[in-house]
Amino acid sequence: MKLGDIVFTRTGASTGKTFIYRTADSIVYYAGFLIKMSVREDIDSEFVFQNTLTTSFNRFVKVMSQRSGQPGINSKEYARFKLYIPKLKEQVLVxxxxxxxxxxxxxxxxxxxxxxxxxxxxxxHLLM
Known part of the structure; x- marks a missing residue:
């Protein structure tokens, strides 16, 4: 993974959980049950990641992952999440x-x- 990459869980009870790779992290690898997203250079990855922690994203995950059997969301379904992106300077500030x-x-x-x-x-100690 490279700095700013975001991974999404795609199956199971943790569907919708996300992680962003930051400079403070050690070397990490991602497994097949995760979806990795590399954010374009004109978009702030921290802004995108913070949007995955919102109520709106959680509602999206809940709706998209409701299937028979084990919950899950694939990369095409994650791509359907509507993210309103302001100018880069505002993204960085937020x-x-x-x-x-x-x-x-x-x-x-x-x-x-x-x-x-x-x-x-x-x-x-008081009880002794």
Whole structure:
């Protein structure tokens, strides 16, 4: 995979989940149950990826993957998702802002988990 590539799960319970390859990631490989998309140079891949985290995309996945048996979406079906693309400068601003918010959420979830762990240990000591 190369920087900015996005992979989509195509089958099973995780249908519709996505991953973007960023500089912070190690070398990664993708398997046959994934669909890889390389974004054109005139489109910001972070903007596209952030759109896969929206309610609109989740509704699209739900509708497209409802079949008999195991849920799934192929590459042609994913290509039917309507994505409204502003000018590149705005794409970069929106994509970076949403990435920053994602990072803040992740940091706060980590801090909350640690705080709850400390509280749990404190409560345990109170009971002894």
């Amino acid at each position: 994509g970076n802002m949403l990435l920053l918010i994602d990072n803040l959420i992740a940091a706060n979830e980590y801090n909350l988990k640690n705080a709850l762990n400390i509280r749990g240990r404190f409560n345990l």
